[in-house]
Amino acid sequence: MNDKGFRTNIIHSGEVDFMKKVMSGVAVPKVAPIFMSSVFSFDDVPTLDGVYDGTHDGYVYARMTNPGTDGVCEVLAAAEGSDGAVAFSSGMAAIITSILCFVEAGDHVISSPVLYGGVYDYLKNELPRFGVETTFVDFDTDDIEAHIRPNTKVIYSETIINPLMSVPDIKKVADIAHKHGCKFIIDSTFATPAVVRPMDLGADIVAYSATKFLGGHSDILGGAVCANREDLPILHKLNTLYGNIMSPFDAWLLARSLRTLEPRVKLHSENALKVAEYFEAHPKVERVYYAGLASSPSHELANRQFVEGRCGGMLSADIRGGEKGASDFIAACESIKFVPSLAGVCTTISYPAKTSHRQYSPEEMKAAGISMGQLRFSIGLENAEDIIAEFDKAFEAVE
Numbered sequence: 001m002n003d004k005g006f007r008t009n010i011i012h013s014g015e016v017d018f019m020k021k022v023m024s025g026v027a028v029p030k031v032a033p034i035f036m037s038s039v040f041s042f043d044d045v046p047t048l049d050g051v052y053d054g055t056h057d058g059y060v061y062a063r064m065t066n067p068g069t070d071g072v073c074e075v076l077a078a079a080e081g082s083d084g085a086v087a088f089s090s091g092m093a094a095i096i097t098s099i100l101c102f103v104e105a106g107d108h109v110i111s112s113p114v115l116y117g118g119v120y121d122y123l124k125n126e127l128p129r130f131g132v133e134t135t136f137v138d139f140d141t142d143d144i145e146a147h148i149r150p151n152t153k154v155i156y157s158e159t160i161i162n163p164l165m166s167v168p169d170i171k172k173v174a175d176i177a178h179k180h181g182c183k184f185i186i187d188s189t190f191a192t193p194a195v196v197r198p199m200d201l202g203a204d205i206v207a208y209s210a211t212k213f214l215g216g217h218s219d220i221l222g223g224a225v226c227a228n229r230e231d232l233p234i235l236h237k238l239n240t241l242y243g244n245i246m247s248p249f250d251a252w253l254l255a256r257s258l259r260t261l262e263p264r265v266k267l268h269s270e271n272a273l274k275v276a277e278y279f280e281a282h283p284k285v286e287r288v289y290y291a292g293l294a295s296s297p298s299h300e301l302a303n304r305q306f307v308e309g310r311c312g313g314m315l316s317a318d319i320r321g322g323e324k325g326a327s328d329f330i331a332a333c334e335s336i337k338f339v340p341s342l343a344g345v346c347t348t349i350s351y352p353a354k355t356s357h358r359q360y361s362p363e364e365m366k367a368a369g370i371s372m373g374q375l376r377f378s379i380g381l382e383n384a385e386d387i388i389a390e391f392d393k394a395f396e397a398v399e
């Protein structure tokens with residue numbers, strides 16, 4: 001194809017005919033390629049119509065679906081045991097879009113008062129602008145059912161609640177939701193399907209910040225929602241309309257990360273339990289929050305709900321001395337960094353009152369049980385004894 005002008009030849013070679021040749025080959029790449037194409041081309045109008053109405057397989061425009069997101073959604077659905085999944089550009093996009101699928105002006109949501117600060121802020125301050133009110137109910141101690149109204153459409157929680165690591169009774173909440181015709185949406189970011197598959201216990205929608213353990217290497221910003229057949233069309237529709245689909249590159253990285261999800265989360269959990277036990281015995285720690293500890297109020301429920309009683313890589317601890325104790329501890333750590341996120345391969349520390357839960361007022365923070373001495377630990381895949389040795393040294397700086 002060298003019969004046209006210089007630029008024309010460069011622009012059109014290695015394109016459509018080449019791709020058709022690759023796709024019809026008898027050997028397939030062992031690893032799916034990254035399809036960095038924002039749009040797809042058609043030989044004629046009836047073919048395009050066929051893709052839209054489902055009589056032909058194919059893609060139209062990458063904001064709708066694309067091979068990268070379809071590929072990773074197959075892996076997500078296999079991990080979750082769901083009919084399908086939808087990939088989003090962030091965890092917030094996944095969660096907010098899921099909620100918006102089921103509410104309209106005049107509706108009501110019930111949520112736990114302790115959850116990731118961004119979602120709390122959204123439910124409390126943003127959703128009311130669209131006429132949707134949220135009641136925050138303690139899922140452990142309050143009677144959820146007593147707060148349900150005729151217009152309640154969604155019950156929302158987290159499987160391991162950020163940052164106090166308490167665990168709601170998923171089946172109980174799902175049963176209440178269904179009795180009253182509500183959807184139960186649960187954020188399982190801290191747990192992942194290697195710890196619990198909430199849909200097996202009755203949840204309708206499982207949302208993730210894929211930025212965290214699903215990605216697992218601190219190099220992806222993404223979100224995911226797993227759902228059953230009846231809810232997938234509206235999730236896809238709003239994903240397309242709001243334009244918050246995951247990028248093909250992030251989808252490729254996420255699919256690769258998911259292959260190792262179980263061994264990673266198993267090791268995160270084993271290490272986290274060792275660190276939690278170490279903290280529990282330390283005189284400069286006032287309280288440890290980790291459902292894997294026999295002393296945790298969530299221990300029995302976690303053992304019942306979670307695979308092999310595995311509780312994930314996240315834990316929190318109240319450091320003696322309040323804000324000063326927490327700050328001195330952070331500053332004294334060397335390889336373990338102060339990072340306002342979680343779930344990479346390295347152990348990291350976050351400070352909920354200053355980062356993820358900054359949106360809470362001092363009164364809300366106190367009511368929720370988030371203290372100024374509370375640090376949140378994302379326990380990594382290093383050798384547990386090295387993590388503990390570094391913390392042991394850092395405690396010397398705490399009075």
Ligand SMILES: Cc1ncc(COP(=O)(O)O)c(C=O)c1O
Nearest residue numbers: 090091092116162189209211222
């Ligand atoms: C439990 C939980 N859910 C959701 C989110 C939001 O995810 P993203 O930052 O990917 O939007 C976070 C972020 O830290 C989180 O911790």
